[in-house]
Amino acid sequence: VKIRGFRIELGEIEARLREQASVGETVVVAQEGPTGKQLVAYVVPLDRTLLDDAVAQSTGRETLRRALKTRLPDYMVPTHLMFLERMPLTPNGKLDRKGLPLPDVSQMQQVYVAPESELEQQVAAIWAQILGVERVGLADHFFESGGHSLLAMQVISRLRQLLGREVPLRTMFEQPRLQGFVETLCNSHESQASVLQILPVSRQQPLALSYAQERQWFLWQLDPHSAAYHVPSTLRLRGWLDHAALQRSFDSLVARHESLRTQVHQDEGQAFQIIRENGTVAILHEQVNEADLQRRVETEIAQPFDLQQGPLLRVTLLRLAEDDHVLVLVQHHIVSDGWSMQVMVDELVQLYAAYSQGQDLQLPALPIQYADYAQWQRDWMTGGERDRQMGYWQALLGGEPSVLELPLDRPRPSVQSFRGA
Structure with a gap:
């Protein structure tokens, strides 16, 4: 698995x-x-x-x-x-x-010990929400209660947003029980550090890529036809399908999330984001039979994206019968990941449920978009974080990192073999 x-x-x-x-x-x-x-x-x-x-x-x-x-x-x-x-x-x-x-x-879980202080109660509420449990006690272990590294990062983000505390991710692993974690927060000067708030930036300026997007842009240029960084999801839809409600649901999603209408352009060696105006989503309709379904889904997932032209969301509706369809969603990793795909699917279900019943649905407004985070990340790094991280790694590695000496008796790898790897 x-x-x-x-x-x-x-x-x-x-x-x-x-x-x-x-x-x-x-x-x-x-x-x-x-x-x-x-x-x-x-x-x-x-x-x-x-x-x-x-x-x-x-x-x-x-x-x-x-x-x-x-x-x-x-x-x-x-x-x-x-x-x-x-x-x-x-x-x-x-x-x-x-x-x-x-x-x-x-x-x-351990014998429940109720949080007492205000901070204990606040952190316990954050843990409980992220872990999807009714309550979290002081003796409860984050990872043994269903947590993992991705959820730990969500905890760190919530602490930053709700409590204004900057907490190193390692704290979650060093103090995985709630009581020890909160005690570390109280005793750590680092957790009290001021946090640079993520704010909306003007869309009338070149929009920076995040560092993760910059990596994806580099890899895509090496091999534009690779499907290694495609993020797919398939949904089996059984029963009567309201095609108009489905189309409206996708149009609402694209209007709501700028990432779904983002392209990447490059000027004089510098890549940046371009966010298209709102538009309709082109849903490809195709009739298939059960025997060809797997092959057709795999073909759709493997179809390459053009990061410069977009769109970077592809929607295909495969019809097996009047009351049986398979919806194939594919996004490129430069605008999505596993968590983002799940958010999109959840919102799609909510929107379709409302629209198919003739109702309107207004999802909560988004205070920021991914382009705002990308600019925040750049400002954070240039504001001293880059020097702090470089200093940490140089001290850990014992000064200036040495050049990696490759064996001379082996042929140098070609670009083609690198792509294959």
């Missing part, structure tokens, strides 16, 4: 669990949770007393996690470990994966 960009062999995790003396049977699956896809390990323990003692279960889970961390990278350690009396089986004796219970985060 692939989770947050990492390819994971579930069998390897199961093998490491079976090495533990306390484990009888085990199976590891990838399940959709409130924070996205996550690993869940089900264990039938050899010590049956674990099944009746919540404290013993908590200790047992912690012991297994520590053992796995010595043999596996962090992203392969299951988010949830559940103890079962027996594995659910089908009538013919095989594992019934559909019968595996869903993890209950509240039962696997």
Whole structure:
């Protein structure tokens, strides 16, 4: 399976669990949770007393996690470990994966200790919202409650926006329990540093690319036909489809999000963003049969983008029957990512649900757009952050970085082989 960009062999995790003396049977699956896809390990323990003692279960889970961390990278350690009396089986004796219970985060968290101070309550509310849980106590562990590095970055962003605190991302990993994390905030002078606010910038000036967009622009110029940085999503639509409502929904999305109507231009070696005026989205309609569906979807995903001409959102509606369609959405990574695609799909569903019922829907206004963030990032780096980061890495690496000496007895890689890599 692939989770947050990492390819994971579930069998390897199961093998490491079976090495533990306390484990009888085990199976590891990838399940959709409130924070996205996550690993869940089900264990039938050899010590049956674990099944009746919540404290013993908590200790047992912690012991297994520590053992796995010595043999596996962090992203392969299951988010949830559940103890079962027996594995659910089908009538013919095989594992019934559909019968595996869903993890209950509240039962696997530590004994709840309510936040008391105002700061503890504020941070707990941020954690709970991002983790998709009802509450977070002082003893709760961010990563064991379903968190991961991408969600940790969201926490840092919320602290900056809501509380005006600049917190290093490493703090989330060094102090993953709420109480320790808040204590670090109170004791850290760095967290009190003034934060440069992201503000809207004039659209009557050249709009800078973010550093991530600049990398994407460089890679696209190396190989404009590569699909390596396409961000696809496919939706199966069963039932009557209101084509006019679907078209209106996409038009509303493009009007709402400048990134969906962004192109990249270059002048005298300097690349910048161009945001087109509002316009309609061209939805390609095509009749297909089930046998050709997979091939047609893959072909659509692989079709290259022209970052200079756009559009960088491509929408294709594949019709299998009058009441059966597949909607294929493809964006280029220079204007989107996995989180952005999910936001777009969620808003698309909301808009279509309203428009198809003859209702109007006004989504909350966006105070800033991505071009505003790109300019903020440039100002932040030129305002001293670049020097701070360069100083950190030079000190860590022991002064000026040395030139990497490549072996002389091997041929130099060509541009073509680099592209293939």
